[in-house]
Amino acid sequence: MQSKKSFASVDYEICNPKRCNPNEGMCAAVSACSHKVIIQIDGFFEPPIVFQDMCMGCWDCIEACQLDAIKMKHLS
Template identity: 60%
Template sequence: MLFQCANVVKGVRAGEIMHQKKFFAFVNYDVCEPRKCDPDRGICAAAKACEHKVLKQIDGPFEPPMVFQDLCQACWDCVEACPLNAVEMKHIN
């Protein structure tokens, strides 16, 4: 990590414009239904799979998760875990 930071500082000192691609999790709320993931407990499979806690069911079980984009590491665990294909990665600038 320190090496990466040093390279960024060098780029800034040299007057270069640094562009970094960023992806984040996106939930399609028209498709997301935690009841279908876990009929008994209403736990979202994507939220459960995310070790970074990007997706959180803050309104409780059986409710779709909220996305905390600033925590997203674009690891794709949530995308792979969602049986409904309601979670995808989106690119932002």
């Protein structure tokens, strides 16, 4: 049986922290990730990155993003 890996992936064509949180620039998906593997590494008002190797594929970030800028990807 093949093991399947799922991980969150940010669509940088859509992601825009200046739009989803114009006042603070904080990414709601970062706050939602209890595993701390999606981070605004360049600071507020900058898009987050996902450490995909450590992503648990739990969907919490996807549900938190108001702009639908995060998709789940699957590797087999």
